[in-house]
Amino acid sequence: MAKRKTVRRSWEFRKKAVERMKSGENARALGKELGVHRSLLYRWRDRFAAIGGTGSAKRSPEEPGEARLRRENSQLKQALAEKILEVDFFKSALQKVAARRQQSAGARASTTKSGE
Numbered sequence: 059m060a061k062r063k064t065v066r067r068s069w070e071f072r073k074k075a076v077e078r079m080k081s082g083e084n085a086r087a088l089g090k091e092l093g094v095h096r097s098l099l100y101r102w103r104d105r106f107a108a109i110g111g112t113g114s115a116k117r118s119p120e121e122p123g124e125a126r127l128r129r130e131n132s133q134l135k136q137a138l139a140e141k142i143l144e145v146d147f148f149k150s151a152l153q154k155v156a157a158r159r160q161q162s163a164g165a166r167a168s169t170t171k172s173g174e
Contacts, residue, residue: 065093067094071092072102072106073106075088075092075094075099075102076099076102076103076106079099079103080103085099085100105122108122108125109122109125110125
């Protein structure tokens with residue numbers, strides 16, 4: 059069985075192919091013209107959709123790996139913020155428990171036993 063040659067297409071090539079596909083061109087015919095399988099065109103389209111479009115003039119184009127890292131960074135920041143809130147809550151609760159223990163221990167130490 060012969061191995062297929064893997065050709066890495068540039069970001070601009072992919073962007074233009076997806077734009078042509080979105081404009082209504084037949085994916086199979088476009089794939090034949092560009093020399094890529096139509097399923098690859100659909101994968102590119104989905105990746106562009108996942109990173110927020112086809113890189114409009116408002117945003118500079120970024121590689122899908124960069125978009126994944128940005129998304130992961132955002133998720134980690136959110137998780138860190140939640141953990142910080144949890145730590146603050148538990149610190150406050152621990153301080154209240156410690157204060158109550160001191161109050162109740164102080165009350166017991168100052169009382170005298172009756173009957174002695």
